[in-house]
Amino acid sequence: MPNFDLPRRLAAEALGTALLVATVVGSGIMAESLTKDVALALLGNTLPTGAILVVLITILGPISGAHFNPVVSLVFALRRELAPRDALLYVAAQVAGGIAGTVMAHAMFALPLVDASLKVRTGGAQWLAEAVAAFGLVATILAGIRFNRSAVPWLVGLYITAAYWFTASTSFANPAVAIARSMTNTFSGIRPADLPGFIAAETCGAIVAMIFMGWLLHGGGKAITKEAHP
Amino acid sequence: MPNFDLPRRLAAEALGTALLVATVVGSGIMAESLTKDVALALLGNTLPTGAILVVLITILGPISGAHFNPVVSLVFALRRELAPRDALLYVAAQVAGGIAGTVMAHAMFALPLVDASLKVRTGGAQWLAEAVAAFGLVATILAGIRFNRSAVPWLVGLYITAAYWFTASTSFANPAVAIARSMTNTFSGIRPADLPGFIAAETCGAIVAMIFMGWLLHGGGKAITKEAHP
Amino acid sequence: MPNFDLPRRLAAEALGTALLVATVVGSGIMAESLTKDVALALLGNTLPTGAILVVLITILGPISGAHFNPVVSLVFALRRELAPRDALLYVAAQVAGGIAGTVMAHAMFALPLVDASLKVRTGGAQWLAEAVAAFGLVATILAGIRFNRSAVPWLVGLYITAAYWFTASTSFANPAVAIARSMTNTFSGIRPADLPGFIAAETCGAIVAMIFMGWLLHGGGKAITKEAHP
């Protein structure tokens, strides 16, 4: 499938991450500006994020795989499904795209283009939440590819919709998105100083998921690849 | 596929745009009348719009292509997938249908049938938002058709669900709908004087998307057209 | 397909209408008891209704066609796709099931089992709204069956999700459900005296849709029946 050339694949990763971050940051700004109820603001942040993920993974997945996330690219590199050099370029495209997404959201809402976040997100409970969030995301992707590849866009969109609420950290689960969100002092921001803890926790969760799902999915005969559904 | 005759295709464009606008305007009136929380009103405007788009594109797409949007018809005309004369007639049907949609919504809510909006929506940030909104819409449609045609109704519904929140303009992304919305002085309205800026921005965003996606989607071998999913 | 015997088909119509009404009435009671914001209550009424429709039409459609609605059965009878006698029995099962649904909802919420509604819903704007609601419902069903039969449960669920908000009447669009809702003096109720206007408007809207869609869908060569999607 990945017979698109590398420039197009990198462009897809950058564009997808940019639109994902623009949605996360932009909908957070919109929501926060319209209500004082924080649960409602989170809802106004959740639904657009889940929705855009379904769209972006469907339309860009056939080009680049639609990782939009360094820990996902890392997992595929460790599984030898992505060349190490390509993985590094993917991560660079994701980080650059993510930052462009924050800038784009700020420009649309007439805010300074970048503005370091002051929102504290740190401590063991938050790190555990990020590890759980990344574990679930990688488990969803690996099992989804194994059992029902065409449903993966929906599975990821729905997983993140849930994880925004069931993890105490609202489920960043993505180092590129976390870096981009450190540059917005709005609803979805994270203090730059808190990035290392988040990124380390996300990486741990992803690797544990890769190992555990490697065991869980090993067996059961040949893959069921033709099943069509939502 | 478009072996329906022109009158039926135009009727489908007019009916679809009318129901789309009736939903946007009507749900805005309903939401605004039931709550003082603007985020909640926007949610009550977003969900019906996203839902009706999935329905309308599924049931009218096989007849007319379900554009409901002049910039979409423009893009297909520029790609030589729609004859210029048909494109002009499509646009006329969309505009007429859209206005009928506003009138229908007003009649259902016992309001004056047309009422010019006083809601100011102008300035560079709003225009950028409209350009981004139209860019994303056209990118979604073109890539969706390329990779997973049967998912297009869902992709457009989900994209607009997200774009209502992540663009500062709540994503009109549609000149016919914008014109129709200039005739309602309710939640979803736009001042008639602000139409030219919106329409210009939407057109620019759509054309940039057409050019960019023309490059991005060029390659990757033959289209994957048979994949079935949600 | 309808090779289930008549008792099972009638049981499916009664069960489906009962669960539909229990959802409409029950979620209205729940929502109203938890919030003072009416838009939020309507949202808490809308999402369960849309969701249960997808479920009920999917699981009971193969047995009875999943009409759950006298005007839908009327349309199929007029199109000679349902025998007149069966249509009458369907309507009886729907009305009986609907009333059982109200009783069941009241029992679950520890309310008197039936309680005539005092909620006024009358006048030309409301009737227009009901006609539009039924028009859209029947148009959705007929075009959905024509172009993408397997998507019909989703189309109906999404259509009603939208119509709860864009019609001024919150889209009853169903005489059996309207009768059942006249027996609950809660969020979703309707005054018994207002039933005739609603039922007449719904019937008109449904018949206009049948005629209009009969024209619109006539043409386009053979049906596209195998397309699989969400």
Next chain:
Amino acid sequence: MPNFDLPRRLAAEALGTALLVATVVGSGIMAESLTKDVALALLGNTLPTGAILVVLITILGPISGAHFNPVVSLVFALRRELAPRDALLYVAAQVAGGIAGTVMAHAMFALPLVDASLKVRTGGAQWLAEAVAAFGLVATILAGIRFNRSAVPWLVGLYITAAYWFTASTSFANPAVAIARSMTNTFSGIRPADLPGFIAAETCGAIVAMIFMGWLLHGGGKAITKEAHP
């Protein structure tokens, strides 16, 4: 299909129930901490639960059947589709997984790992609600498997989305989840003393559904198993 070995099947049941309970409990804690509006909190509890069910049943169903629920395993055992010994082990895995889910949610939100609930949920109306909830769940699963197996994850997620609102008990419908929820003194909790009533009602509802659907689905010729959709 169930050609995964027993340890993997039990691991799938435990993991799925853990993530389900973590979502129910975690999103309840999140929602309650962000708003004073109980309807909004229930919405913030509902959407993640419905979403994660679609994900978990899709990704773990091919391994274990994705019961995550003792009454579902009981029904399959009574139908002789699951060996009695396996059913007992399934239930043990579900209960253990559920408790782990509560502990995980508490750890992510920095709460004491277990904390007996004080929330009273008892009485005939609540028990009726649980019986109805379990009836609907089992009916959905059995008819879904019969008519459209690939849609079952969506059907269950949508059913529970509706049942959270239309049943007075917010639809536990699951003894393993109920036990796990007795260990959290937060939004989604249930007093341990109220467990027996809930579990008995759920079991009754499930068995009535099994018997009724056994009759309703008997007939109609051979199963329609190949239909693909959302």
